[in-house]
Amino acid sequence: MASDAFKELGVTPIRVASGRGVKPHVSLGFNDTDGKERFFSVDTTCFSKKMLQPDCYLITHAHSDHYGKSAMKSNLSAASTETAEALEILHEREFNGLSFEVGEKFYAGGTEVSTFHTGHTIGSTAYYWENENGVRILVTGDVKDYSSLPCCDVLVTEANYGNPHDSTCYFEDDVNSLIEATDRGNVVFGAYAFGKAQRAVSLLRNSGFDDAIGMSSRSLRLTQSLLPDAGELVGINDGADVCIVAPHELSTTNNMLHRFVLTSSNYYYYPTIQISDHTDVRGLLGMVAHCKTETALIYHPKGDNPKIFSSYLNGKVCNAIALEDIAPTKNKS
């Protein structure tokens, strides 16, 4: 059983039962290099006061399905400076935790935590520890680019596009179409305000496009705050020939001739251009190989993909379980 593999390595993945449900996502228990018992909770909501508090609430990035909106209230939370800033802009409240620069180490409850880039959003962070047995543990959050990630024995990762039998889990970014559409002008792109909008601006600037880009207000604020070298950014009604709005705002941009959604999804009314914040299933498998991992826990997202990806890994690559395979446990102080 793959869960025995975790036991042998001295790492206990825990799903915390709460009320009638289960807290998102996962907690990890292990003894740190000083032999101290530690309990880290990843991408979850704050625990009630009656519950045993973790040593740290780790936030991998500021997308809502990773629950930073709740965890940011706790002074036990940790997030990169960019993630903390994005959470403050998105939720208009103060980030109460500890922040760090991605790539640097920090101490959580006296235990050293290393951090790595994953390229998913500005500030997205993978967390890494060694336990008292020298077992290397890595939690990635969502991943676009695994090249900075270290080797590990235990990999806790995602499977947003983790179904090897689904053709939509195979894709490549179509930057050429983005640039061609931009060259035609009078164009508006639908892109999520946090993550995709900054990726779009970076891609356009890297392609040599240096005219003003119009953005709707939240995208504009996030991009101005988080993206250095964003170039000239203006409001959506300031006459820019190339604009970026949230996908749901596309219908309000009748003044523009061309409209596209930047996405890997195919459920939009408007034509799409393939630009993703994620790696595809080949990239996820590439990451597992790159990290030379022995044992994996697929902890995100909801739905079938974690089970499908972990079954695939189990047969061919390494020991693996999905979060759903772990029975929830009560966590009382």
Ligand SMILES: [Zn+2]
């Ligand atoms: Zn995400």
